Amino acid sequence: MASAGGEEQYDFIWKVVLVGDSGVGKTNLLSRFTRNEFNMESKSTIGVEFATRNIQIKGKTVRTQIWDTAGQERYRAITSVYYRGAVGALVVFDISKVSSFDNLDKWLGELNEHADPHCCIMIVGNKVDLKHLRAVSSEEGRSLAEKHNYSFIETSALDNTNVGEAFNNLLVDIFKLQVEAPP
Ligand code: GDP
Numbered sequence: 512m513a514s515a516g517g518e519e520q521y522d523f524i525w526k527v528v529l530v531g532d533s534g535v536g537k538t539n540l541l542s543r544f545t546r547n548e549f550n551m552e553s554k555s556t557i558g559v560e561f562a563t564r565n566i567q568i569k570g571k572t573v574r575t576q577i578w579d580t581a582g583q584e585r586y587r588a589i590t591s592v593y594y595r596g597a598v599g600a601l602v603v604f605d606i607s608k609v610s611s612f613d614n615l616d617k618w619l620g621e622l623n624e625h626a627d628p629h630c631c632i633m634i635v636g637n638k639v640d641l642k643h644l645r646a647v648s649s650e651e652g653r654s655l656a657e658k659h660n661y662s663f664i665e666t667s668a669l670d671n672t673n674v675g676e677a678f679n680n681l682l683v684d685i686f687k688l689q690v691e692a693p694p
Contacts, residue, residue, distance in 0.1 A: 521565055521574035525685055526596050527678070528578045528626075530618045531603035532611040536637040539668035540603065541579045544678050549669055566679060568686045575682060594625035599685045601677060603635045606652070606665065607644035612636075615655065631684040633662040635677055640667040 529537040538560075542548040545562040561578045578593065594600075602618050604611040615634065622632065634656040636647060649665060656663035662680060666673040 520572065522571040523686075523690070524574040524576060525598045525682070525689070526576050526578060527599040527601065527681065527685075528594060528597045529580065529601050529603060530622060531635075532605070532608075532614050532618075535603045535605040535608070535611050536668045537579050537601075537603050540601070540635070540637065540666065540674055540677070541577055543668045543671060543674045545577065547671075549671075564678075566682060568683060571686075571690070573682055573686065575678070577678075591625040594622065594627075594630075597626050597630055598689060599631040599633070599681045600626065601633050601635050601681060602661075603637050604647065604652075605638050606636045606647045607638055607641045609646045612647045612651070612655075619659065629688060631662075631681060631688060632659070633664060633677065633681045633684070636663075636665040638667060638669070639665045639672055640669045 529541060531537055539549055541560075541562055542550065545564045561576055563574055563576045565572050565574045567573070578597070580593065600622055602615060602622065604615055606612075619632070622630065634652060636649070636652045639645075652665065653663045662684060664673055664677045664680065666677050668674055
């Protein structure tokens, strides 16, 4: 068990990055998961933010450090530093915005270029509460994920649908790869 400055102890500390177009809900997925907060305002903080949360997997305490681009994606200023050391990525699109889905190829290309080849990837279709505005079907999301052998989930940061599941499922995938069958 390691400990960080007197905080809770943990067995593993893992970096997870949030990737995807601006406005898809990355910041709110992060705040919903780590603080159970949601914000209607679209803020444009410049920089990289991160938050941490501990979860339990198979009796081990996993501290996850989740990084959010916080506006940087607009300026294409994300560098390899952002991806360095990441063992997982949530690649997010907005189910009401086709362009955010079409851009997944670009984000996945960037991940493949900069992230570790063993980085676990989950495709996340966010804003499922906007049922009447849905522009990308669940099947389209799932088949893109299956094509690449990635996981897939649909979420709403607004009404807290599947947000915990998205992070937890990704962390279980990471656990399997890093702890149970290390590369
Ligand atoms: P980011 O730029 O990807 O970090 O996106 P934000 O988290 O800043 O969200 C962009 C906008 O979408 C904000 O106005 C949020 O309130 C809104 N938003 C985020 N998640 C959801 C969601 O699940 N449902 C709905 N309806 N709006 C959301």
